Amino acid sequence: MKISFPHLGYCSIPLRSLFADLGHEVIVPPPITRKTISLGTRHGPEFACYPLKLGLGNFIEALELGADTLVMGGGIGPCRFGYYAQVQRDILQSLGYKFKMLVVEPPLGHARQVLAVARELKGGKSWLDLMRAGQLALAKLRACDELHRASLKQRPRVQDKPAFSRLYQQTLEELDAAPGIRAVNIVRDKALAAMEAMPLLDRIPPKVALVGEVYLIAEPAANLRIEEKLGNMGVEVCRHVWISEWLRVNIFLDFLRLHRQEKAEKLARPYLQCFVGGHGQHSVGETRKAIRDGFDGVIHVYPFTCTPEIVARGIMQKLAAQERMPLACFSMDEHSGEAGFQTRLEAFVDILGHRVKRVKEMIELG
Numbered sequence: 001m002k003i004s005f006p007h008l009g010y011c012s013i014p015l016r017s018l019f020a021d022l023g024h025e026v027i028v029p030p031p032i033t034r035k036t037i038s039l040g041t042r043h044g045p046e047f048a049c050y051p052l053k054l055g056l057g058n059f060i061e062a063l064e065l066g067a068d069t070l071v072m073g074g075g076i077g078p079c080r081f082g083y084y085a086q087v088q089r090d091i092l093q094s095l096g097y098k099f100k101m102l103v104v105e106p107p108l109g110h111a112r113q114v115l116a117v118a119r120e121l122k123g124g125k126s127w128l129d130l131m132r133a134g135q136l137a138l139a140k141l142r143a144c145d146e147l148h149r150a151s152l153k154q155r156p157r158v159q160d161k162p163a164f165s166r167l168y169q170q171t172l173e174e175l176d177a178a179p180g181i182r183a184v185n186i187v188r189d190k191a192l193a194a195m196e197a198m199p200l201l202d203r204i205p206p207k208v209a210l211v212g213e214v215y216l217i218a219e220p221a222a223n224l225r226i227e228e229k230l231g232n233m234g235v236e237v238c239r240h241v242w243i244s245e246w247l248r249v250n251i252f253l254d255f256l257r258l259h260r261q262e263k264a265e266k267l268a269r270p271y272l273q274c275f276v277g278g279h280g281q282h283s284v285g286e287t288r289k290a291i292r293d294g295f296d297g298v299i300h301v302y303p304f305t306c307t308p309e310i311v312a313r314g315i316m317q318k319l320a321a322q323e324r325m326p327l328a329c330f331s332m333d334e335h336s337g338e339a340g341f342q343t344r345l346e347a348f349v350d351i352l353g354h355r356v357k358r359v360k361e362m363i364e365l366g
């Protein structure tokens, strides 16, 4: 099979590893550019979620490069993610592309479909081979998450930001090429040590919580590289979604039917009792957590027309106003412009600076 999938941050690294180890030719779609966005918006429904359009653009570019199998995640309500694969498949077929789409549904309640997709993906390989390939892919995903977490902490602190970006990028390439778990660990440890060793600025950065819809948080092309921009402006970002953690909770624990109750859901409950789809409930819970933990601000990113996050935003604005917590909400789509976004971010960072100064003065005055 000539297999492809949509981009989601650095997830192409573990996915390439997984499919290549199973003997497939992997066609990673080109990085998301204006061309990808315009392909997705030209052929996608106007009011579809932005992630659907970007994924559609990825698929078109991959099919043009010769992919014949597309792998896509599935889902169950209440929001629209569960329909992405079917809508994208119908659009691509109407454009005349010939391909097979494999939809990986959440395992709980869909064990048979998941097994059927796994059997198709493993092809002539054994189940043991599939397990080994999965272990290496997971190790790469965890290493990417660890590296990224460390980068969010260190970037605002280091003096030489361009050198930091080069180190980060080079490490991702090395992780992509790492042939086994041992090599992955070596690359990760070397990069973390190099980050630690970089000369630091003499200041403590303000800390913001980045909350919102998972795709917008994880895909830099969709969020206009918000984490990198904030880091370069000297702001430490704490994000609440990590793909390896998301897989652990939503795939493994759900599959094993193990009870789980996430803190953010509990914290959101007095304001939003039910699951509204996506990460809406988490956004509210994480905002309360940020207020409780003394963060300096909250940034909310979500696709234009994303209902769960629109529900959450109203509650978050009320909470932030009550607690005098700076909150910036960015609704993104194909019309989001880099210049206006940068200006709004800079204004927000100014507000953070004033707040940090005021809090410091209040502490000094006792």
Ligand code: SF4
Binding pocket: 049, 050, 051, 079, 080, 081, 082, 213, 277, 278, 279, 303, 305, 306, 307, 308, 309
């Ligand atoms: S969470 Fe928002 S963006 Fe994602 S599928 Fe649901 S409505 Fe669309």
